[in-house]
Amino acid sequence: MAFKRIFGLVMDSVGAGAAPDSGKYGDQGADTLGHVGQFYEGNLQLPNLARLGLSNLHGTPIMGVPVNPDPHAYYGKMQEISAGKDSMDGHWEMMGLPVTKALSTFPNGFPQDLLDKLEAFSGRKIIGNRPESGTKIIAELGEQQMRTGDLIVYTSGDSVIQIAAHEDVIPLAELYKICDYARSLVNGPEYLVGRIIARPYVGPDAQHFTRTANRRDFTLEPTGETDLDRLQSAGVHVVGVGKINDIFSGHGIDEGYHNESNMDGMDHVDHVMAEDFEGFCFINLVDFDAMYGHRRNPQGFGQALMDFDRRLGTVLANLRDDDLLLITADHGNDPTYTGSDHTRELVPLLAYSPSFKQGGSLGIRSPFADFGATVLDNFNVTGNGRGHSFLADLN
Numbered sequence: 001m002a003f004k005r006i007f008g009l010v011m012d013s014v015g016a017g018a019a020p021d022s023g024k025y026g027d028q029g030a031d032t033l034g035h036v037g038q039f040y041e042g043n044l045q046l047p048n049l050a051r052l053g054l055s056n057l058h059g060t061p062i063m064g065v066p067v068n069p070d071p072h073a074y075y076g077k078m079q080e081i082s083a084g085k086d087s088m089d090g091h092w093e094m095m096g097l098p099v100t101k102a103l104s105t106f107p108n109g110f111p112q113d114l115l116d117k118l119e120a121f122s123g124r125k126i127i128g129n130r131p132e133s134g135t136k137i138i139a140e141l142g143e144q145q146m147r148t149g150d151l152i153v154y155t156s157g158d159s160v161i162q163i164a165a166h167e168d169v170i171p172l173a174e175l176y177k178i179c180d181y182a183r184s185l186v187n188g189p190e191y192l193v194g195r196i197i198a199r200p201y202v203g204p205d206a207q208h209f210t211r212t213a214n215r216r217d218f219t220l221e222p223t224g225e226t227d228l229d230r231l232q233s234a235g236v237h238v239v240g241v242g243k244i245n246d247i248f249s250g251h252g253i254d255e256g257y258h259n260e261s262n263m264d265g266m267d268h269v270d271h272v273m274a275e276d277f278e279g280f281c282f283i284n285l286v287d288f289d290a291m292y293g294h295r296r297n298p299q300g301f302g303q304a305l306m307d308f309d310r311r312l313g314t315v316l317a318n319l320r321d322d323d324l325l326l327i328t329a330d331h332g333n334d335p336t337y338t339g340s341d342h343t344r345e346l347v348p349l350l351a352y353s354p355s356f357k358q359g360g361s362l363g364i365r366s367p368f369a370d371f372g373a374t375v376l377d378n379f380n381v382t383g384n385g386r387g388h389s390f391l392a393d394l395n
């Protein structure tokens with residue numbers, strides 16, 4: 001069946017259990033959904049996701065989330081083939097562009113030549129320069145930055161250069177300019193970095209610093225055509241909600257919305273759903289990741305899932321018979337795991353339309369490109385051969 005509209009919703013970080021290659025990443029036993037469920041000891045209430053089949057796909061049921069003997073959705077998991085476990089890898093792979101060559105990471109801090117160039121361009125001294133949690137590093141160095149105007153530059157296990165700046169000390173426009181310059185330094189061949197991330201924050205002192213929604217990701221331009229470009233070239237309307245626009249550097253996107261939060265993102269989804277269009281709406285909800293996964297906060301993670309589930313209820317009620325909703329994730333970020341990095345996990349896959357007579361299993365799909373191949377198939381757009389459509393399984 002061909003759907004008029006497809007809504008592809010990425011719950012950023014919501015992994016469904018360790019991937020077979022998790023050992024290579026030091027992530028054995030990670031399980032974002034399973035461990036959040038255990039943390040809640042049966043009180044994780046996700047009635048809408050449960051009805052669709054969230055616990056059915058998880059293997060062992062998620063505590064508190066009953067397995068539905070008659071699931072409303074087609075359910076499965078997806079396994080990533082990209083070398084990295086960051087958002088960019090996950091989303092590009094979903095859109096037919098796996099990132100199989102590892103991007104540059106900086107476990108010992110950034111090389112001197114990069115630091116020199118950044119200092120010369122910005123006229124500011126660089127402090128930090130190590131892998132660290134973003135909230136920890138501003139608590140440690142933010143007051144120093146307020147006194148000196150130094151630039152806090154840090155990284156993580158991902159291919160990222162993150163620049164934290166107090167909004168009253170380094171104005172946003174200046175921060176973005178520095179990030180844009182940093183972007184220009186690492187587009188290859190020597191360094192190929194996934195993202196430069198501007199991390200503005202506010203607050204009077206270390207106890208009260210909070211990061212703001214003015215975060216901006218300066219992502220590597222897609223290194224080839226993606227399914228979004230293919231859809232757009234074929235005249236299929238493409239809407240991006242949340243980080244999607246950043247992740248694809250705007251390529252292949254006709255209409256973009258920036259999210260202030262998950263709930264703001266769901267407001268955008270409601271808004272787009274009320275529009276009459278034919279096409280693909282690609283949505284990223286990042287709070288699971290940025291506010292709870294990296295912060296190793298299972299309590300907050302579970303609450304964010306429950307808040308999302310509530311809003312999903314409205315989406316399900318508003319879906320039309322010729323709409324398809326695909327729900328998935330880009331990687332794991334188990335809030336009970338050691339460290340503060342993403343975890344290499346399988347991701348959930350749920351496919352639902354009110355027109356379905358029943359649900360069923362889609363098995364384990366790999367690569368993530370099966371997702372994009374399904375969208376292309378629906379709109380009769382030719383892909384690059386990456387991924388297999390599961391459209392014919394949905395009825």
Ligand SMILES: O=P(O)(O)O[C@H]1O[C@H](CO)[C@@H](O)[C@H]1O
Nearest residue numbers: 133134135155156158160294
């Ligand atoms: O600790 P914070 O600053 O949130 O950074 C995290 O956010 C980045 C992007 O998801 C990750 O690479 C990780 O470093």
Ligand SMILES: [Mn+2]
Nearest residue numbers: 012013087330
């Ligand atoms: Mn992500």
Ligand SMILES: [Mn+2]
Nearest residue numbers: 289290294342
């Ligand atoms: Mn992240």
